Amino acid sequence: MQPSMFNVRVPLSRGEGGAGSGDLFLLNTLTDAQVVVSRDVAELLDRTPMTDGPEELDDEGRAAFDLLAEHGFLVTNRAEDRAALDRFFARTTEDRSELHITVLTTLQCNFACDYCFQGDHGDYNKFADKMSLDTAIRISAWIERELDRVRPERLVVMFFGGEPLLNLPVMYEIAERAWRATQARGVWMGTSIITNGLLLTTEVVDRMLQYGLKGVKITLDGDRDTHNRMRPLRGGQGTFDRIIENIRQVADRVPISIGGNFDETSVDSYPALLDFLSEQPFADKLAKVNFKPVIRNGPAAPKGMLPLIPVGRDNKPLAGTCMTSAGKGGGALAGCVSCSTLDDKIGFLRDETRRRGLPAPTGVPNGPCHVHMKHAHTIGPDGSLYACPGFTGDKTLSTGHIDDRREAWRESARERFERLHPWDECGDCAFIPVCAGGCLVASHNELGDMNLPTCHKRSFESAVIALAHQVASAA
Numbered sequence: 001m002q003p004s005m006f007n008v009r010v011p012l013s014r015g016e017g018g019a020g021s022g023d024l025f026l027l028n029t030l031t032d033a034q035v036v037v038s039r040d041v042a043e044l045l046d047r048t049p050m051t052d053g054p055e056e057l058d059d060e061g062r063a064a065f066d067l068l069a070e071h072g073f074l075v076t077n078r079a080e081d082r083a084a085l086d087r088f089f090a091r092t093t094e095d096r097s098e099l100h101i102t103v104l105t106t107l108q109c110n111f112a113c114d115y116c117f118q119g120d121h122g123d124y125n126k127f128a129d130k131m132s133l134d135t136a137i138r139i140s141a142w143i144e145r146e147l148d149r150v151r152p153e154r155l156v157v158m159f160f161g162g163e164p165l166l167n168l169p170v171m172y173e174i175a176e177r178a179w180r181a182t183q184a185r186g187v188w189m190g191t192s193i194i195t196n197g198l199l200l201t202t203e204v205v206d207r208m209l210q211y212g213l214k215g216v217k218i219t220l221d222g223d224r225d226t227h228n229r230m231r232p233l234r235g236g237q238g239t240f241d242r243i244i245e246n247i248r249q250v251a252d253r254v255p256i257s258i259g260g261n262f263d264e265t266s267v268d269s270y271p272a273l274l275d276f277l278s279e280q281p282f283a284d285k286l287a288k289v290n291f292k293p294v295i296r297n298g299p300a301a302p303k304g305m306l307p308l309i310p311v312g313r314d315n316k317p318l319a320g321t322c323m324t325s326a327g328k329g330g331g332a333l334a335g336c337v338s339c340s341t342l343d344d345k346i347g348f349l350r351d352e353t354r355r356r357g358l359p360a361p362t363g364v365p366n367g368p369c370h371v372h373m374k375h376a377h378t379i380g381p382d383g384s385l386y387a388c389p390g391f392t393g394d395k396t397l398s399t400g401h402i403d404d405r406r407e408a409w410r411e412s413a414r415e416r417f418e419r420l421h422p423w424d425e426c427g428d429c430a431f432i433p434v435c436a437g438g439c440l441v442a443s444h445n446e447l448g449d450m451n452l453p454t455c456h457k458r459s460f461e462s463a464v465i466a467l468a469h470q471v472a473s474a475a
Helices: 039-046 059-070 078-094 133-150 164-185 202-209 224-230 240-250 267-278 337-355 408-418 440-447 457-474
Strands: 007-011 024-028 033-037 098-104 154-160 188-195 213-219 256-262 286-293 376-379 384-386
Touching: 007 457, 024 039, 024 457, 033 059, 033 457, 039 059, 098 133, 098 164, 133 154, 133 164, 154 164, 164 188, 164 202, 202 213, 202 240, 213 240, 224 240, 224 267, 256 267, 267 286, 267 337, 286 337, 337 457
Parallel strands: 098 154, 098 376, 154 188, 188 213, 213 256, 256 286
Antiparallel strands: 007 024, 024 033, 376 384
16 A cells, blocks of 8 residues: 555644644545544555555554545555546546536626726727627527436536626526526526626626526725726726625625735735725625736737736736636746746735635635536637637637537537646646646647646645644644
């Protein structure tokens, strides 16, 4: 027997949560098992390979051995670990328990954020795609066909954009038709909205609650002054106060998550935002507070394609992930100091969020993203299907269409996504099961190859350390 390659260890301080000298927090990223073990048990893992079987141990040692093996911390050999990983990805890819649909109702936006090529700049909104009611009806029919084909336990529909609330009739049409379809089939349904919050009202929330609304995510880019600089209207008017008032109005009705996009000029304003949020009457209603580096479009991005490349103040790209966090490039590429700095800032803001009693994510990914799942789809305003919102608008990467038309170039794109295994370049990294090689959008746009990983190991390790101390303290 030998330790699993997916084990992550964190030494605990003596006395921390009752920890003794040499105690360890162990996490196995493949089985998601977490345990605090003594130095004696840790020594079992250090016998690599273990030549002594359970019969050579006393009763206490044998019990510890069995526990470690049961939860995946000990495996027969590396080949067993690799086989378990392959089975895990196969289950993830083929999983039919959930049909997940992201609908971009429009690529138009009412904000004029200087870090985003979408929005109210020049004539962008005049030409940006906006879904028609007829397309919404055809999308609803496609969802019904998928419900009958996949037969999932759950349907999750996320409305995104652009700014999805600029096209309310389409959002209502799809949500209502999907709700009726799931109720007729006995399938659980949940919806969510990602919005800038300016047009969010109690009327919108109450209407969507009828169709399974489970959460709304709103973006705040720093404290009041910083947000108003980063996310103004076209005329330069600030948006912070109106968004906060909208949150106050709906927080009792639906869980609210707060996101934010920071760069080097704005990151220092986030502690003040966290102070402000923690003092609001809706603070205890917040479901999650999470911030990420600014995402911008690269110079070659075609008009109508979502901008998902992190950059620094000099507008040079920083290798990273879409809609999550930026980090240094993976594979054979050299590390990027600026990207590592952003990873540090992500961890800093996560700790500051938690310190104020606000709900923060652990920082450890929950597993492969939807791009690796056959029954997760993004639908663009024209009905084109994509593997991820980050590819929406780039028709060469469309994987299908709601009309079920079979076109060779879409079939080729779909097969290309199905063959992707960027984690094959990650060696023996313990985070492969939860990261899967990082963001494919970042790999495509920044590295030119979706099979090259984008790495955030430094950020993940920091998150596991924080998780370990939380677990120990709770104990």
